[in-house]
Amino acid sequence: xxxxxxxxxxxxxxxxxxxxxxxxxxxxxxxxxxxxxxxxxxxxxxxxxxxxxxxxxxxxxxxxxxxxxxxxxxxxxxxxxxxxxxxxxxxxxxxxxxxxxxxxxxxxxxxxxxxxxxxxxxxxxxxxxxxxxxxxxxxxxxxxxxxxxxxxxxxxxxxxxxxxxxxxxxxxxxxxxxxxxxxxxxxxxxxxxxxxxxxxxxxxxxxxxxxxxxxxxxxxxxxxxxxxxxxxxxxxxxxxxxxxxxxxxxxx
Amino acid sequence: xxxxxxxxxxxxxxxxxxxxxxxxxxxxxxxxxxxxxxxxxxxxxxxxxxxxxxxxxxxxxxxxxxxxxxxxxxxxxxxxxxxxxxxxxxxxxxxxxxxxxxxxxxxxxxxxxxxxxxxxxxxxxxxxxxxxxxxxxxxxxxxxxxxxxxxxxxxxxxxxxxxxxxxxxxxxxxxxxxxxxxxxxxxxxxxxxxxxxxxxxxxxxxxxxxxxxxxxxxxxxxxxxxxxxxxxxx
Numbered sequence: 001x002x003x004x005x006x007x008x009x010x011x012x013x014x015x016x017x018x019x020x021x022x023x024x025x026x027x028x029x030x031x032x033x034x035x036x037x038x039x040x041x042x043x044x045x046x047x048x049x050x051x052x053x054x055x056x057x058x059x060x061x062x063x064x065x066x067x068x069x070x071x072x073x074x075x076x077x078x079x080x081x082x083x084x085x086x087x088x089x090x091x092x093x094x095x096x097x098x099x100x101x102x103x104x105x106x107x108x109x110x111x112x113x114x115x116x117x118x119x120x121x122x123x124x125x126x127x128x129x130x131x132x133x134x135x136x137x138x139x140x141x142x143x144x145x146x147x148x149x150x151x152x153x154x155x156x157x158x159x160x161x162x163x164x165x166x167x168x169x170x171x172x173x174x175x176x177x178x179x180x181x182x183x184x185x186x187x188x189x190x191x192x193x194x195x196x197x198x199x200x201x202x203x204x205x206x207x208x209x210x211x212x213x214x215x216x217x218x219x220x221x222x223x224x225x226x227x228x229x230x231x232x233x234x235x236x237x238x239x240x241x242x243x244x245x246x247x248x249x250x251x252x
Numbered sequence: 253x254x255x256x257x258x259x260x261x262x263x264x265x266x267x268x269x270x271x272x273x274x275x276x277x278x279x280x281x282x283x284x285x286x287x288x289x290x291x292x293x294x295x296x297x298x299x300x301x302x303x304x305x306x307x308x309x310x311x312x313x314x315x316x317x318x319x320x321x322x323x324x325x326x327x328x329x330x331x332x333x334x335x336x337x338x339x340x341x342x343x344x345x346x347x348x349x350x351x352x353x354x355x356x357x358x359x360x361x362x363x364x365x366x367x368x369x370x371x372x373x374x375x376x377x378x379x380x381x382x383x384x385x386x387x388x389x390x391x392x393x394x395x396x397x398x399x400x401x402x403x404x405x406x407x408x409x410x411x412x413x414x415x416x417x418x419x420x421x422x423x424x425x426x427x428x429x430x431x432x433x434x435x436x437x438x439x440x441x442x443x444x445x446x447x448x449x450x451x452x453x454x455x456x457x458x459x460x461x462x463x464x465x466x467x468x469x470x471x472x473x474x475x476x477x478x479x480x481x482x483x484x485x486x
Contacts, residue, residue, distance in 0.1 A: 148416065
């Protein structure tokens with residue numbers, strides 16, 4: 001069997017997931033933190049100053065990666081929600097539930113930094129422009145997933161309903177986004193596209209890309225850490241959790 | 253060979269669905285509160301706007317499209333909680349889930365009954381709200397058209413929200429949190445249809461968008477709601 005497929009199947013079982021991801025955590029954490037520090041240094045001190053936006057452009061080195069992460073994490077949630085509903089994988093449920101607060105915080109970060117950036121650029125903290133509004137609605141979708149999970153007494157049932165909420169949200173997200181775009185917008189259009197002409201010099205883009213990879217690794221660390229704890233809690237009556245706890249006690 | 257209890261009783265699915273709609277309508281007509289409460293709520297809230305704004309006729313007319321649609325949304329929200337909750341509590345929902353009639357079809361029947369009891373009255377009642385908000389009479393047609401196309405989506409998405417929260421004791425606020433973001437497009441197109449028609453422009457684009465959203469909801473929502481019901485009944 002293909003090694004990648006085998007790994008995927010192994011990660012589907014909570015005890016193996018717990019064992020394997022335990023080895024990944026320190027790598028993800030340090031790689032993420034170091035990349036984010038490098039990205040911030042590169043963005044704040046190395047990148048040239050924008051001729052029009054001056055120094056305030058530099059807030060984008062937090063704002064843009066946070067906004068990217070807010071969408072990326074929702075995508076991860078939608079996919080793991082689908083997996084949780086179809087294959088009833090406990091690990092997928094844990095990833096979904098663990099992702100929600102991280103995604104919500106990144107969304108909030110994007111909104112707050114956007115607001116701080118908007119004040120000097122547009123002269124207002126908040127404007128009901130299309131991208132800001134969709135980002136705010138995205139925050140509501142995250143809150144919906146978290147609130148659904150918390151509302152159920154049975155965590156597995158809560159996770160399954162939350163999975164459905166995440167999938168429904170993912171299907172609706174394009175509709176919400178495009179209908180919100182009906183207003184004329186003051187937000188600058190996308191500067192970065194995978195294909196075609198780049199609208200930004202490499203020296204300015206580099207910080208964003210480093211931050212994008214750094215935040216993704218940090219998210220990987222954070223989501224695995226949370227998912228591991230969730231699994232320990234939902235599986236607390238099983239033998240493998242008891243063994244894990246015994247081992248932790250011996251190590252301590 | 254009898255595989256399922258329903259194979260013994262030769263009943264067409266359409267008969268069952270019709271009975272389901274008829275039952276809900278009868279319950280609604282007899283209890284009445286489900287029909288008049290949203291209308292009274294609308295009337296109460298719309299009274300607050302002139303009081304708050306200081307009766308400026310111009311201001312009222314300019315915010316009328318938004319107010320009419322936000323009110324329709326809020327008034328419907330009051331009733332969404334009940335779509336599946338009562339059936340879940342008295343156990344009849346389990347018979348829908350076990351019956352030979354597909355569960356998504358039953359969901360569609362429930363949403364239809366809900367729309368006939370709240371969406372349709374809200375649409376019929378809307379000219380009164382419009383008069384109170386000083387909406388130009390030329391926009392009345394588009395307003396009722398937009399409500400006619402938009403309120404069924406509210407009932408459908410609301411049925412889904414009700415299915416997601418039916419087993420919770422205090423699910424009302426959660427239902428609002430889940431349903432509101434999904435209904436944002438309906439509000440955008442509904443209110444902008446009325447706005448365009450008050451400006452003398454054609455609102456056909458917005459009405460077509462509302463129709464598209466309705467068709468999309470009609471095809472997908474029953475399945476999502478049926479999944480939610482099955483998870484909750486497990």
